[in-house]
Amino acid sequence: MPHPAERPDSANPIRARATVGDFELTILSDGHYFLDGGAMFGVVPKPLWEKRAPADDQNRILLGLNTVIVRTGKHTIAIETGIGNKLSDKLRAIYGAKEQLPHAFAAAQIRPEEIDIVINSHLHFDHCGWNTTRTPDGLIVPTFPNARYFAHRGEVTHGRLQLERDAVSYISDNYDPLIESGQMTLLDTKPGQIEEIIPGISVECFPGHTAQLLAVHIEPGGIDSSRKGSGGPHACYISDLIPTSAHLEPTWVMGYDLDPVTCIAERKRFYQRAIPEEWLVLFTHDHHTPIGHIALNEKGKPVIP
Numbered sequence: 222m223p224h225p226a227e228r229p230d231s232a233n234p235i236r237a238r239a240t241v242g243d244f245e246l247t248i249l250s251d252g253h254y255f256l257d258g259g260a261m262f263g264v265v266p267k268p269l270w271e272k273r274a275p276a277d278d279q280n281r282i283l284l285g286l287n288t289v290i291v292r293t294g295k296h297t298i299a300i301e302t303g304i305g306n307k308l309s310d311k312l313r314a315i316y317g318a319k320e321q322l323p324h325a326f327a328a329a330q331i332r333p334e335e336i337d338i339v340i341n342s343h344l345h346f347d348h349c350g351w352n353t354t355r356t357p358d359g360l361i362v363p364t365f366p367n368a369r370y371f372a373h374r375g376e377v378t379h380g381r382l383q384l385e386r387d388a389v390s391y392i393s394d395n396y397d398p399l400i401e402s403g404q405m406t407l408l409d410t411k412p413g414q415i416e417e418i419i420p421g422i423s424v425e426c427f428p429g430h431t432a433q434l435l436a437v438h439i440e441p442g443g444i445d446s447s448r449k450g451s452g453g454p455h456a457c458y459i460s461d462l463i464p465t466s467a468h469l470e471p472t473w474v475m476g477y478d479l480d481p482v483t484c485i486a487e488r489k490r491f492y493q494r495a496i497p498e499e500w501l502v503l504f505t506h507d508h509h510t511p512i513g514h515i516a517l518n519e520k521g522k523p524v525i526p
């Protein structure tokens with residue numbers, strides 16, 4: 222039986238296209254997957270969240286795995302790399318993982334060799350899975366051989382602790398081989414700090430989901446260092462701070478968040494710029510609404526109009 226949130230276009234691996242200034246954005250999908258609706262909405266009662274995210278008979282909701290390709294004219298950047306092909310058979314079945322990202326690249330006529338920068342917002346397995354590929358003979362190789370990869374050092378440190386709360390989220394084959402070969406650069410971005418990767422692409426640390434979650438700013442005009450909205454067109458991949466457009470309400474944070482109280486404060490901090498500056502917001506796990514502009518409704522609540 223199809224999931225109640227499946228639509229005729231659900232299998233399309235190209236989820237959206239957009240332009241931001243003279244940068245071209247293509248949103249590719251590693252395929253939709255399923256997670257427990259209760260875990261995705263924390264303390265929010267099901268009668269409220271299921272209006273926005275219908276659940277199947279196992280209480281699972283349908284989520285996307287969105288990779289954003291940015292072509293700047295000089296560089297081709299991949300933000301996030303889905304679940305990948307390294308899960309055990311059991312976990313692949315539980316999540317309904319599709320392993321679709323290579324097909325999505327082919328459909329969009331983008332070769333993995335063209336990617337020269339990969340940015341991981343954090344190192345949970347559903348965000349960096351195709352950093353590496355497991356070959357049929359069991360080797361782990363970089364999926365993007367010509368790319369420099371970027372991730373936060375704190376994510377690596379945290380993943381290596383293998384804590385009982387979230388050990389399952391960290392699969393070291395997604396990053397350790399890249400760190401060992403020198404292909405991955407580890408960042409030390411502090412909370413609230415913005416760090417440039419290349420002109421027009423920067424990361425900002427928004428703690429809460431994890432302690433060092435990185436959002437990715439796409440600003441063809443360069444970083445607006447005044448942070449007052451004078452910088453021109455702007456898109457932002459906010460990752461798991463706001464995983465879908467059903468999570469815009471500041472208090473609708475996830476059961477997965479390590480620090481939900483910080484998430485609420487950080488969402489409000491994000492809205493202080495994203496709404497008045499009319500940023501194009503890119504959602505990591507929204508399969509049907511991967512991009513949108515946020516506005517306040519008549520009750521003062523953030524919505525996608």
Ligand SMILES: [Zn+2]
Nearest residue numbers: 345347348461
């Ligand atoms: Zn996630």
